[in-house]
Amino acid sequence: MASPASYALRRHQQQRRRPLQDDNWVRSDGRGFHQCRPAFLRTGAARAASGSAYAEFGSTKVIVSVFGPRESKKAMKYSGIGRLNCNVNFATFSTATRGQESDHKDFSSMLHKALEGAVLLESFPKTTVDVFALVLESGGSDLPAVISCASLALADAGIMMYDLVASASVSCIGNSLIIDPAAEEEDCQDGSLTVAFMPSRREITQLTLTGEWSTGRIHEATELCLDACSKLGEIMRTCLKQAVSSST
Amino acid sequence: MAAVKEDAGGRGGGFEGEMEVEAYRRLFPLPYYERHLLESVRPDARPLSSARDTSIAVGAVSSADGSALVKTGETTMLAAIKLEVMSPSQDSPDEGSLAIDFHMPPICSPTVRPGRPAELAPVLSKQLSDVISRSKMIHLKELSLVSGKAAWMAYLDIYCLNADGSLFDVALLSAVAALAHLHIPLVSLNDEGRIIAVSGDPSRKTTREVVNKDKRKLSLNSVPFSLTCLLHKDYILADPTAEEESIMDTPVTVVLDSLDCLVSLYKPGGAALALTSSLKECVSLTRRRVQELRSILDEALQSTEMDED
Numbered sequence: 001m002a003s004p005a006s007y008a009l010r011r012h013q014q015q016r017r018r019p020l021q022d023d024n025w026v027r028s029d030g031r032g033f034h035q036c037r038p039a040f041l042r043t044g045a046a047r048a049a050s051g052s053a054y055a056e057f058g059s060t061k062v063i064v065s066v067f068g069p070r071e072s073k074k075a076m077k078y079s080g081i082g083r084l085n086c087n088v089n090f091a092t093f094s095t096a097t098r099g100q101e102s103d104h105k106d107f108s109s110m111l112h113k114a115l116e117g118a119v120l121l122e123s124f125p126k127t128t129v130d131v132f133a134l135v136l137e138s139g140g141s142d143l144p145a146v147i148s149c150a151s152l153a154l155a156d157a158g159i160m161m162y163d164l165v166a167s168a169s170v171s172c173i174g175n176s177l178i179i180d181p182a183a184e185e186e187d188c189q190d191g192s193l194t195v196a197f198m199p200s201r202r203e204i205t206q207l208t209l210t211g212e213w214s215t216g217r218i219h220e221a222t223e224l225c226l227d228a229c230s231k232l233g234e235i236m237r238t239c240l241k242q243a244v245s246s247s248t
Numbered sequence: 249m250a251a252v253k254e255d256a257g258g259r260g261g262g263f264e265g266e267m268e269v270e271a272y273r274r275l276f277p278l279p280y281y282e283r284h285l286l287e288s289v290r291p292d293a294r295p296l297s298s299a300r301d302t303s304i305a306v307g308a309v310s311s312a313d314g315s316a317l318v319k320t321g322e323t324t325m326l327a328a329i330k331l332e333v334m335s336p337s338q339d340s341p342d343e344g345s346l347a348i349d350f351h352m353p354p355i356c357s358p359t360v361r362p363g364r365p366a367e368l369a370p371v372l373s374k375q376l377s378d379v380i381s382r383s384k385m386i387h388l389k390e391l392s393l394v395s396g397k398a399a400w401m402a403y404l405d406i407y408c409l410n411a412d413g414s415l416f417d418v419a420l421l422s423a424v425a426a427l428a429h430l431h432i433p434l435v436s437l438n439d440e441g442r443i444i445a446v447s448g449d450p451s452r453k454t455t456r457e458v459v460n461k462d463k464r465k466l467s468l469n470s471v472p473f474s475l476t477c478l479l480h481k482d483y484i485l486a487d488p489t490a491e492e493e494s495i496m497d498t499p500v501t502v503v504l505d506s507l508d509c510l511v512s513l514y515k516p517g518g519a520a521l522a523l524t525s526s527l528k529e530c531v532s533l534t535r536r537r538v539q540e541l542r543s544i545l546d547e548a549l550q551s552t553e554m555d556e557d
Contacts, residue, residue, distance in 0.1 A: 006334035006401040009433065009445045046410040047322045048357050048490075059310055063409060065355035087362040089353050092405045093312045093328040132354040132362070134407070136326065137311050 008097040025176075028184060029058070036168070036180040036228055041149070041239040043156040051157025055149035058182065059139030064149045065132050066157040069124035082124035086112040086131045088146055094138040096183070107133075107143055114147045114167065114196035114206040120160040129159055140183035144169050147196050147206075152236050156243070163198035164236050165205055168228035170221040172211060179224050193218070195225035199233030277495045285483050292321075292489070299475065299487035299537055304421070304548035306429040314430030316548075318422040321489065322412035327404060327422035329430050333443045334401040336392065344391020344399035348377040350406045350419055357411040357490075372416055375514070376406070376423060379503050383472040383511045386427065390466055393435065393459050398443050400432070413489040414476045416501055421541060424471055428549055432464050470505040473541045474512075475534040477502075479520040486533050500527065502534040506542060 031037070037058035045054035049065035072083055088107040092098050111133065119129070131154065133146045144167035151165040171181035171189040178185060186192070191211020197204050204226075209218065273280045273291075284291055294300070300321030309315035312328035319325075336343055350373040352366040360366045380386065391400040404426060406419050434446040436458050446458055478485040480496040493499065498518025503511040510531070515522055 006332035007442075008330075008332045009435065009443065046324070046355055048410050048412060049355065052355070063355060067358050070358075087354060089362075091326075091328075091351075091353075091407055092349070092403070093309055093315070093330050096311060098330040098332065098403055130354070130361070134353050134355050134409070136407075137309055139311075 027178065027182075029182060033176055033178045034224060036231075037182075039232060039235050041152060041236060043152060043239060043243045049153075049157070051153050051155070051159070053149050053152035053156055055145055055152070057139070057141060057145050057180065059137055060135075060142060060145045061137040061139070062133055062135050062142070062145050062149050064134075064146065064153040066129060066150075066153045066159065067132070068129040068157075069127035069159075070130070072126065072128040076128075078126070080125055081121040082119075082126070083128040084112060084116055084119055084121065084131065085128050086115065086133075086150070088133045088135070090135045090138060094135050107146065110143055110206070110208070111146055111150060115150060115154070115165060117203075117205040118151065118161045118163060118165045118198055119154065120162065123160040129154075129157075138183060140181050140186050141169050143167070144180075144194060144196075148232060148236065152239065155240055163200045163203075164233055165196050166199055166229040166232040166236060167194065167196040167206075168225045168232065169194040170224050172213065172217065172221070177217070177221050177224060179228055193221045193225060195222065195229060197226055197229035197233075199230045277491070281492070281495055285480070290485065290492075296483060297486050297533055299540070300489075302421070302541065302544055304425050304544055306425055306548055306552050312426075313433065314426045314428075316422050316425035316429055318418055318425060320414060320418045320421075320487065322410055323414060323418045324409040325406055325415075325418045325422040326409055327406040327419075327426040329426050330403045330405075331430075331432065332401045332403065333393070333398055333435075336396065336399040340388070341396035342392045342399075343388040344393075344401065345388065346377075346380070346386060346391070346402045346404060348380060348404045348406070348423065349373055350376055350408070352408045352411065355410075356408040368415070372419060375416060376419055379420060379472055379474070379512050380423060383470060383503070383505050385424070385468050385471055385505070386466060387469075390463055393443060394437060397441065398437070402430075411490060413491070413493050414487050417474045417476050417487065420472065420474050420503070421545070424468075424473070425545055425548065427466060428468055428471075428545065429552070430466055432460060432466075434458050434464075435460060470507045470509070471542070471545075472503050472505045472511050473534075473538040474501055474503040475530075475537040476500070477530045477533060479518070479522060479526055481520070484526060484529055484533070486537070498522075500530050502530050504531070504534050504538050506538065508535065508538075 040056040042054045045063050046052040046065045051066040054063045086108050088104045131150050147167035170177055170179050170193045172191040173189050194208040196206040302320045305317045308317040309328040313331045315328035317326050350369055352360050352369045354360045354362050393399055435443045436446050438444050477500050478488045478496045479498040498520035501514040505511050
């Protein structure tokens with residue numbers, strides 16, 4: 001049965017275009033410009049995996065499972081060091097209008113690059129560690145949420161890492177810098193900066209900058225991201241400690 | 249760790265004598281299970297006829313019109329419904345439509361990998377849509393908006409987040425719970441003949457007429473519930489885990505509705521032959537399970553209604 005053509009209701013008739021020069025607008029969820037959404041993190045969300053984690057930042061909800069280290073695909077060439085294989089999927093109901101289930105190749109490769117620098121690939125030679133993510137609800141800042149959640153899942157699976165990877169993003173709208181943007185804020189942003197950061201080593205594994213920025217703004221936005229990542233890193237550490245103390 | 253003293257399954261060599269339990273379980277799964285079955289108990293301490301604990305949380309996905317998260321043991325399913333508007337077909341101008349899709353993303357099991365979708369997923373999709381349409385749980389007429397012009401197209405997507413056996417049972421329960429939770433938004437017809445949403449704010453009176461004032465919830469009449477049992481020799485194991493399903497391969501799935509009518513009985517091959525008596529036993533186990541599931545579902549729906557009031 002071919003499904004007939006259908007269209008989604010438009011609930012927000014017009015995207016509110018903000019007066020760009022005005023600095024006094026209020027964010028839709030009432031947060032301050034430099035205030036992140038509350039984070040909720042748990043490990044052990046899917047027992048079938050070697051390690052897993054669930055993360056919730058406001059209405060952004062992601063789940064990540066880690067499998068392995070296990071045998072690499074037959075077609076893969078021999079490799080003396082381990083491989084990290086990342087895949088990010090969006091649930092059909094995760095976005096405002098129903099999407100098609102598809103691999104997000106760009107997100108998958110970004111996730112891979114953000115984690116690669118933190119994982120000790122030499123610790124599992126010739127094998128592959130699979131990191132699979134499913135975005136259950138896309139409420140903005142999806143990639144940072146996936147990266148943070150994935151590093152938590154890797155830790156839960158006992159994969160050796162130099163440090164946890166925490167990630168955060170900043171949107172530039174007019175003259176304001178807002179941290180941890182929600183989906184509707186991302187829709188009307190002029191530029192964005194995403195940073196993946198290892199808090200204890202103070203090293204950046206990935207930095208993505210889009211849009212037009214002045215050097216001063218970049219510095220300001222990077223500081224904001226690093227600060228948010230350090231705080232998130234603490235929450236992730238607490239979550240892991242809790243998981244260990246509750247299991248013993 | 250305790251060593252296994254004797255070989256009850258009558259298989260394998262003499263080295264089993266000093267083997268550790270965990271190793272014995274992996275090397276000789278069937279004898280391991282049969283030793284438990286002799287004592288009428290399963291490795292997770294359940295009696296043979298007991299299902300695992302089940303919990304339902306409705307309204308788990310805020311971006312959907314209806315949703316439910318269901319957990320039975322470690323098997324976890326997330327079902328969500330998104331409503332879209334379509335033009336109904338010529339044959340049934342006053343009926344909406346329901347499309348059911350079951351997904352097994354790579355996160356749910358070590359056997360599913362990206363690019364190689366699980367064979368089971370389309371099979372379960374078909375079974376779920378068959379059961380839900382045959383059970384007449386939903387009146388498609390309730391999904392109609394303007395006869396011949398517009399109707400709801402309900403997309404019900406079920407995601408398996410963790411696969412640990414009895415996938416069909418848990419998927420069906422999550423689908424039913426999501427349908428019971430479905431909130432249909434208020435809509436009206438605009439000048440171009442398209443359906444648009446009406447904001448829930450009653451103070452802002454719109455000039456347009458709301459077309460579905462009294463059709464905000466689906467009235468579910470006979471709700472289907474199911475139970476899968478494994479047949480092995482003379483034993484019947486209710487609600488098997490993934491490990492049990494991989495060792496003993498004769499499942500029987502019985503679907504009964506809340507009026508106690510048989511909706512579907514499914515035995516896809518397997519080594520054991522189903523005798524009339526064992527099928528009867530499966531049906532009576534299902535009957536008991538239906539009572540359990542109904543009260544769990546009612547409780548979950550009631551507690552969210554209280555939250556929303």
